[in-house]
Amino acid sequence: MEYQNPSPQDIKRLAANIILNQETTPSGTATISIANDDTIKQEAVKRRPPQYSGTIIIRLSNEIKPAAKKCKTLRDVAKDQNLRALEKVLDEYDLSTSPVIKSMGREKVLGMEQLATKSHFPPMHSLTSYWRIDAREKPDQIHEILKRLNSLYEIEKASLEFSASDPLVNAGDDPYNATQDYLDAAPEGIDARWAWTQANGEGAGIGFVDLEQGWFPGHEDLASKAPTLVYGDNRDGVGTYKGNHGTAVLGEVSADDNTLGVVGISPSLASVRMTSHYDAGTNTTGHVADAILAVLPSMNPGDLLLLEIQRNYLPTEVEDSDFDAIRLATALGMIVIEAAGNGNNNLDTYTDTFGDQILNRASPDFRDSGAIMIGACESALPHDRAWFSNYGTRMDCFAWGEDVTSCGYGDLDAGTGDNSTYTDTFGGTSSASPIVSGAAIILQGMYEANTGTRLSPMQMRVILSDPATGTPQGGGVAGNIGVMPDLRSIVTTTLQIVPDIYLRDNLGDTGAVPTAGGISTSPDIITRPTAVADPQVSFGQGSGTENSTTLGYEVEAGQDNFIYVRMKNRGGADANNVTATVYWSEVSTLVTPDMWNLVGTTPSLNVPQGDTLVVADPITWSSAEIPATGHYCFVGILNHPGDPAPSLPPATDWNGFKDFIRNQNNVTWRNFNVVDLDPTVGTLALPFQIAGAPDRARIFGLNIMQQLPKSARVWLEVPLMMGRPFLNTHNMEHKIDRKKGTLRILIPNTPNLSISRLKLAKSGRIKAKLIIENAKKHIQPGNRIAINQVHEEQEVGRVTWQFHSRKKQRCET
Numbered sequence: 001m002e003y004q005n006p007s008p009q010d011i012k013r014l015a016a017n018i019i020l021n022q023e024t025t026p027s028g029t030a031t032i033s034i035a036n037d038d039t040i041k042q043e044a045v046k047r048r049p050p051q052y053s054g055t056i057i058i059r060l061s062n063e064i065k066p067a068a069k070k071c072k073t074l075r076d077v078a079k080d081q082n083l084r085a086l087e088k089v090l091d092e093y094d095l096s097t098s099p100v101i102k103s104m105g106r107e108k109v110l111g112m113e114q115l116a117t118k119s120h121f122p123p124m125h126s127l128t129s130y131w132r133i134d135a136r137e138k139p140d141q142i143h144e145i146l147k148r149l150n151s152l153y154e155i156e157k158a159s160l161e162f163s164a165s166d167p168l169v170n171a172g173d174d175p176y177n178a179t180q181d182y183l184d185a186a187p188e189g190i191d192a193r194w195a196w197t198q199a200n201g202e203g204a205g206i207g208f209v210d211l212e213q214g215w216f217p218g219h220e221d222l223a224s225k226a227p228t229l230v231y232g233d234n235r236d237g238v239g240t241y242k243g244n245h246g247t248a249v250l251g252e253v254s255a256d257d258n259t260l261g262v263v264g265i266s267p268s269l270a271s272v273r274m275t276s277h278y279d280a281g282t283n284t285t286g287h288v289a290d291a292i293l294a295v296l297p298s299m300n301p302g303d304l305l306l307l308e309i310q311r312n313y314l315p316t317e318v319e320d321s322d323f324d325a326i327r328l329a330t331a332l333g334m335i336v337i338e339a340a341g342n343g344n345n346n347l348d349t350y351t352d353t354f355g356d357q358i359l360n361r362a363s364p365d366f367r368d369s370g371a372i373m374i375g376a377c378e379s380a381l382p383h384d385r386a387w388f389s390n391y392g393t394r395m396d397c398f399a400w401g402e403d404v405t406s407c408g409y410g411d412l413d414a415g416t417g418d419n420s421t422y423t424d425t426f427g428g429t430s431s432a433s434p435i436v437s438g439a440a441i442i443l444q445g446m447y448e449a450n451t452g453t454r455l456s457p458m459q460m461r462v463i464l465s466d467p468a469t470g471t472p473q474g475g476g477v478a479g480n481i482g483v484m485p486d487l488r489s490i491v492t493t494t495l496q497i498v499p500d501i502y503l504r505d506n507l508g509d510t511g512a513v514p515t516a517g518g519i520s521t522s523p524d525i526i527t528r529p530t531a532v533a534d535p536q537v538s539f540g541q542g543s544g545t546e547n548s549t550t551l552g553y554e555v556e557a558g559q560d561n562f563i564y565v566r567m568k569n570r571g572g573a574d575a576n577n578v579t580a581t582v583y584w585s586e587v588s589t590l591v592t593p594d595m596w597n598l599v600g601t602t603p604s605l606n607v608p609q610g611d612t613l614v615v616a617d618p619i620t621w622s623s624a625e626i627p628a629t630g631h632y633c634f635v636g637i638l639n640h641p642g643d644p645a646p647s648l649p650p651a652t653d654w655n656g657f658k659d660f661i662r663n664q665n666n667v668t669w670r671n672f673n674v675v676d677l678d679p680t681v682g683t684l685a686l687p688f689q690i691a692g693a694p695d696r697a698r699i700f701g702l703n704i705m706q707q708l709p710k711s712a713r714v715w716l717e718v719p720l721m722m723g724r725p726f727l728n729t730h731n732m733e734h735k736i737d738r739k740k741g742t743l744r745i746l747i748p749n750t751p752n753l754s755i756s757r758l759k760l761a762k763s764g765r766i767k768a769k770l771i772i773e774n775a776k777k778h779i780q781p782g783n784r785i786a787i788n789q790v791h792e793e794q795e796v797g798r799v800t801w802q803f804h805s806r807k808k809q810r811c812e813t
Contacts, residue, residue: 265438376401
């Protein structure tokens with residue numbers, strides 16, 4: 001490009017291109033000073049083209065069976081499962097392939113994923129479905145290959161792999177500890193120096209894993225930790241930096257408290273291990289998912305995994321396989337800290353290859369890996385966002401992104417060899433993420449020492465990112481990067497009042513996550529046509545009704561009704577100002593948020609620690625808002641500042657909904673209907689609906705569970721058009737009413753009847769009934785019948801009817 005009488009904008013564009021190595025300085029051009037001009041650096045970042053590795057990552061469709069053990073390549077899978085179109089593409093371009101996960105066998109991966117299905121973060125895709133296609137020698141054909149692959153039905157998604165790099169910008173009696181100002185009290189730093197003065201304040205007992213690609217494990221200030229490489233190759237890092245990057249990261253987190261160099265934030269942690277995304281055999285750096293899975297078997301829930309990696313200057317979870325591996329790690333209880341990357345990107349506006357805003361918490365496309373996302377700030381107060389740091393609603397915390405003193409690089413005069421080098425210029429989200437990691441390790445160690453258990457990934461993220469206990473970023477540079485944790489504030493407030501409030505999903509529920517047993521039989525939402533004088537006396541601890549599921553009446557139309565919510569606190573401290581919000585829905589085997597209607601929120605109340613049952617004052621459901629007399633499903637959600645109500649999943653987020661119902665102990669359903677046996681009524685009809693998922697058509701199963709006398713005859717009435725799966729599954733007596741368009745099927749008198757492969761349309765609503773013949777003769781008080789709905793072997797909804805004597809029911813208090 002020619003520059004004649006360049007304007008200031010021309011000079012900045014030229015300087016940006018020089019930074020990007022796209023131009024050299026033209027002869028005759030005056031020297032341009034760019035080292036400290038943030039606007040020029042930002043121009044360079046803005047003009048930087050996407051960086052790809054030359055590899056294509058594919059995810060096989062769910063319809064494709066997991067690869068057999070004999071299948072070592074994608075071509076083997078194609079041959080084994082007769083995927084001729086895929087085989088043709090691989091042969092035509094002579095492509096070499098390998099599974100994304102090579103660090104462990106398929107069965108072990110599937111086993112880990114099965115363990116994670118009932119966690120806060122159940123797997124969205126199996127990591128066994130990901131394959132790597134090396135197209136580095138076909139740069140001119142790579143987009144053509146990508147297009148061909150995405151056209152195949154057996155491939156759910158094929159995308160170019162972003163290049164991977166380290167998120168680096170600049171490269172007591174411990175000599176350099178005095179310059180570790182990020183250890184100082186807030187707002188300067190995280191106040192680690194204060195934490196060290198407290199019992200168990202140095203991270204004792206907690207394991208730490210660093211994922212990147214270059215360390216000096218024999219460094220003099222890491223000697224007592226004996227850092228061990230678990231997976232991958234210890235590459236010499238970025239450019240000419242050799243093993244300095246990883247050494248600087250380990251120094252921040254774990255450097256020994258000795259007479260050398262620096263002191264790590266959590267110097268007494270239990271172990272330091274390394275896992276590398278670099279593979280020397282193929283000279284590739286994209287093996288993040290494999291590096292994560294390789295280390296999981298050696299980690300304990302509550303240990304910390306730090307991801308010092310960025311993809312095309314974005315968080316590594318933008319790569320689908322990395323996301324699924326991170327989600328699996330958090331599902332298994334690991335605290336994952338993830339560098340946000342140094343691209344000066346608004347993550348809210350980032351879109352993936354499908355055009356989805358996967359990093360925008362306000363978008364229905366948002367997907368949550370469970371990781372704690374870290375941005376970078378300037379070292380000087382008021383800690384403005386560092387110009388290079390990514391930002392957005394996905395960000396949780398920030399820390400220093402410049403002027404960080406640690407091990408490595410040799411900027412400070414400490415010795416001659418690699419193992420005695422130190423720096424005071426480490427930076428980027430690379431330096432910020434270890435600071436938050438050290439804080440998390442200290443908190444985990446203190447919490448375990450005091451309670452005998454560990455904080456979960458969700459709890460840790462809430463605590464670290466809480467604005468009430470964190471240092472806010474400065475306002476000089478736009479873009480949210482969260483808060484910087486303040487250890488003293490967290491320890492003296494949050495850690496000493498960590499409530500864990502919960503609603504029981506069933507009588508056996510102890511608040512443990514994930515819940516076991518039925519999910520729609522909560523005894524803790526109670527409806528009454530008249531208010532009781534003292535809810536605590538009637539329904540609370542010591543009332544004699546603590547474990548009753550039959551306290552609720554039918555809702556009476558034409559008058560106000562009263563809804564009581566009772567709750568417990570299994571945590572280590574009292575929970576003040578707890579509220580419960582209740583929604584109603586029609587009785588349905590599946591009650592998704594698009595069916596919910598707000599009833600109201602209770603007055604706030606205090607729930608003391610000790611796991612005792614406390615009852616809130618009632619929500620009045622006014623007569624004008626009640627649609628009709630009858631049974632309803634109720635959904636209750638608790639909220640407290642220290643144990644916040646989970647965000648409602650978007651209407652189309654099916655995986656988010658499944659996580660919501662199983663893995664949140666402050667959410668419950670009552671789809672439990674108490675039916676009065678009226679001696680004047682013969683045939684008893686129990687209407688309900690069978691609902692489809694809100695995002696798309698899906699295959700479900702139904703189970704009908706009976707605790708009825710053998711003499712009872714129960715019919716299931718469904719629309720004629722959907723009766724085939726029932727008749728195909730079991731050869732049952734049935735009646736067809738073509739005029740009404742209904743099918744009645746006589747349910748065999750067995751404890752459990754399963755109907756599989758019932759395809760329900762998107763947001764489908766199938767009106768159904770259970771019809772009990774001559775109920776007054778054959779049904780006794782205490783009898784019960786229930787129907788649950790299952791998706792991929794996981795219960796997602798249930799309706800229960802329990803029969804009581806009208807006289808007995810009306811006499812209960």
